Amino acid sequence: xKLVKIIPVAILTxxxxxxxxxxxxxxxxVLGVVVAVLAGYLTSELLVSDVGxxxxxxxxxxxxxxxxxxxxxxxxxxHFDLIKRILNPKMPINPGIVRTPYNVGNDYSVVTIANSIxxxxxxxVVHLDEGRKTYYVHWIDVKAPDPKTTYExxxxxxxxxxxxxxx
Numbered sequence: 001x002k003l004v005k006i007i008p009v010a011i012l013t014x015x016x017x018x019x020x021x022x023x024x025x026x027x028x029x030v031l032g033v034v035v036a037v038l039a040g041y042l043t044s045e046l047l048v049s050d051v052g053x054x055x056x057x058x059x060x061x062x063x064x065x066x067x068x069x070x071x072x073x074x075x076x077x078x079h080f081d082l083i084k085r086i087l088n089p090k091m092p093i094n095p096g097i098v099r100t101p102y103n104v105g106n107d108y109s110v111v112t113i114a115n116s117i118x119x120x121x122x123x124x125v126v127h128l129d130e131g132r133k134t135y136y137v138h139w140i141d142v143k144a145p146d147p148k149t150t151y152e153x154x155x156x157x158x159x160x161x162x163x164x165x166x167x
Contacts, residue, residue, distance in 0.1 A: 002044065008054035009047055010040035059165050066161035070116060074157065078121045085140070096142040097126060099134050100150035104159060108166040116158045123154060 014036035021028050048054050085093055104110055114125045117137060127136035134147075135155070143149055 004051050005044040005048040005054075006037065006040035008040075008051065009044045010036040013039040053166075062161060062164040066165060069157075069161060074116070074120055078123075082121045082140070093140050094142050095138065095140050096145065097136055097138050098142055098145050098150045098154075099147055100137055100154050101132075101134050101147050102151075102155055102159060103133070104163060104167060106166055109159075109162045112162050112166065113155060113158045116162075117154060 014032050017032040017035055018024065018028070021032070053059060085091060102110065102113060104113065110128070110130075114128060114135060117123050117135065118125050122140040124138045125135050126138050128134075129136070137150070137154055139150070139154065143153060
């Protein structure tokens, strides 16, 4: 059973290795396989609980779509907004820490959303209350402190993708 759990981790690691190395030379392809299998062997028991989910093509496609959405649309909008604020002589910011609910159930989903929020300029998750299913987020421009507004502006877009990937 351990061997089957290695496969999804190794595949994902291999893809990431090749994409970030930017090379398809024989050396990189072979080294990528070695690194991927080693990473899969060392981490698969910690990372994979359901092999069927991990090997699902549908989930993998949603993961790729999420990556494209996050790296293009979400990041671009956040960077553009922050650049406008920095270049504005009045520096229009309204910072604050807000509560924003989340509606996902497993640890992968919670952490993925929290990391997406934190890695997006203008927002940082500063605390997680698992009992209340709430993130506490430092937001550079608090539009309104109520949970509905914070959910719509901070969590909703990420959560839609993450549910399809991990739940």
